[in-house]
Amino acid sequence: APRSLCERIKHFVRSDHFDLAVGLLVTLNFFTMAMELQYDGLQAGYDLNMRFFDQTAETAWPWALDFFQVCRTIFLVFFTSEILLRFCFLRTEFFKTPFNVIDFAALLASIIELFSWTLPIDPTLLRLCRLAKLFRTIRVLKVSGMLDSLSLLARCMSSSGLTLVWSLLFLLVIQLIAAMIVCYMVRPYLENQAEDETRRQEVYKYYGTFTIAVLTLFEVFFANWAPACRVLVENISEWYSLLFLVYRCGIGFAVINVVNAVFVQQTMQVAKGDEEVLLMEKQKAEEKYLKNIGKIFQTLDTSGDGLLSWPEFELLLNDTKLKFVLDKLEIAAGDLKTLFDLLDDTGDGEISVDEFVEGITRFKGAAKSLDVGQLLLRSRRLERGIMNLEQHLLPESERNHTKNRASTA
Numbered sequence: 521a522p523r524s525l526c527e528r529i530k531h532f533v534r535s536d537h538f539d540l541a542v543g544l545l546v547t548l549n550f551f552t553m554a555m556e557l558q559y560d561g562l563q564a565g566y567d568l569n570m571r572f573f574d575q576t577a578e579t580a581w582p583w584a585l586d587f588f589q590v591c592r593t594i595f596l597v598f599f600t601s602e603i604l605l606r607f608c609f610l611r612t613e614f615f616k617t618p619f620n621v622i623d624f625a626a627l628l629a630s631i632i633e634l635f636s637w638t639l640p641i642d643p644t645l646l647r648l649c650r651l652a653k654l655f656r657t658i659r660v661l662k663v664s665g666m667l668d669s670l671s672l673l674a675r676c677m678s679s680s681g682l683t684l685v686w687s688l689l690f691l692l693v694i695q696l697i698a699a700m701i702v703c704y705m706v707r708p709y710l711e712n713q714a715e716d717e718t719r720r721q722e723v724y725k726y727y728g729t730f731t732i733a734v735l736t737l738f739e740v741f742f743a744n745w746a747p748a749c750r751v752l753v754e755n756i757s758e759w760y761s762l763l764f765l766v767y768r769c770g771i772g773f774a775v776i777n778v779v780n781a782v783f784v785q786q787t788m789q790v791a792k793g794d795e796e797v798l799l800m801e802k803q804k805a806e807e808k809y810l811k812n813i814g815k816i817f818q819t820l821d822t823s824g825d826g827l828l829s830w831p832e833f834e835l836l837l838n839d840t841k842l843k844f845v846l847d848k849l850e851i852a853a854g855d856l857k858t859l860f861d862l863l864d865d866t867g868d869g870e871i872s873v874d875e876f877v878e879g880i881t882r883f884k885g886a887a888k889s890l891d892v893g894q895l896l897l898r899s900r901r902l903e904r905g906i907m908n909l910e911q912h913l914l915p916e917s918e919r920n921h922t923k924n925r926a927s928t929a
Contacts, residue, residue: 530609545598552591559584596630603627676787683786687779694771695741699733709756719755726751740764741772810877817876828871833860 532538562580565573577584603623607614614620706727710720726736726748736748745768752760820832863871863879871879 529605533605533609542602545595549591549595552588552595555584556588559588592630596627599623599627599630680783680786683782687782691741691775691779694775695734695737698767698771699730699737702727702737703730703733706752706756722751723755740767745772809881813877813880814873816880817873826873828876830860830869833871 559577559581562573563577566576603620606620606623610617610620615624706723709715710724710728712720725732727733739745740748745764749761749764752764817828820828820835822832822835823829860871863875865875865879
């Protein structure tokens with residue numbers, strides 16, 4: 521029976537296509553918010569008399585304010601409709617999904633922002649409302665069920681959360697210890713009144729306090745290590761270059777590579793143990809295999825009638841490329857006549873597309889234990905059938921003699 525309009529809408533709201541459409545709208549909303557930040561940045565550059573910012577944002581983008589207001593209204597209507605549809609069909613289950621809670625909070629932020637111009641609201645609260653809207657972009661991850669790579673990435677990130685926390689804590693401990701060591705080493709230089717004050721100020725900018733030293737060593741750890749090293753080498757001692765080389769090579773390379781290896785191993789374990797990922801990979805392999813079989817059939821079907829005759833199938837004898845493709849698909853093409861007869865289930869001397877695909881898939885690779893078991897089962901059934909036929913065809917005397925011989929045996 522055909523489904524009613526309400527049932528069709530409910531099915532669409534629960535489908536991945538609806539999530540994909542919402543994800544696209546969220547992406548468009550994200551870009552409009554980025555344009556608003558760019559507009560605010562142009563105005564801030566003009567107010568600060570920055571170079572190349574010689575006109576106001578309204579002069580540079582005269583259409584921007586009206587465009588942003590229209591976009592806010594349109595997105596608010598769409599997202600409000602989405603929330604209402606989900607709530608109508610999900611009811612109490614609506615708030616059990618984290619994505620729906622995030623969407624609901626982002627919707628409230630959008631409503632507050634829309635009416636904030638007529639209400640006595642603190643600008644800081646308005647900025648927080650805009651920040652809450654950014655969490656709606658997480659909805660894009662919801663469509664990861666339709667994007668295999670994104671789905672695997674999301675699962676790996678969620679499963680690696682604890683590993684990430686311990687890795688950050690481990691790196692933080694290393695940075696704290698290194699910062700304390702450097703602070704103790706440069707403290708005598710900073711307190712030495714005989715040294716040039718300007719030089720001491722340069723060192724102080726990088727290692728003056730413990731917190732500044734921690735920030736500096738984080739810069740050294742991840743990339744920008746040259747200025748932090750030069751300020752010690754040029755002002756205190758060249759031996760600090762050896763310290764930085766040991767720190768960068770021993771910590772920057774070794775530890776980071778170990779952490780990367782841990783994350784790679786975690787990702788591989790998730791990929792191997794995730795049933796959905798394994799199912800998607802198997803489906804992809806089967807689709808690719810069937811696609812290659814279809815290409816072989818089209819190549820052999822020179823007549824274009826959708827059927828393979830023996831003269832067409834015989835092309836495999838001289839076509840080394842097709843033989844190579846069959847070998848790659850784990851199809852033994854040694855005796856082509858036998859393979860043709862096996863593929864021709866109907867025995868009419870022609871192979872259809874379905875017969876070709878089904879037969880090639882069935883004969884893929886070596887014989888499996890299940891195939892051998894099926895063959896033995898059919899052989900036993902055939903043997904029993906022949907014995908029953910003999911019992912019906914033999915005379916009565918020979919039939920009794922056969923029974924007696926069988927009972928004696």
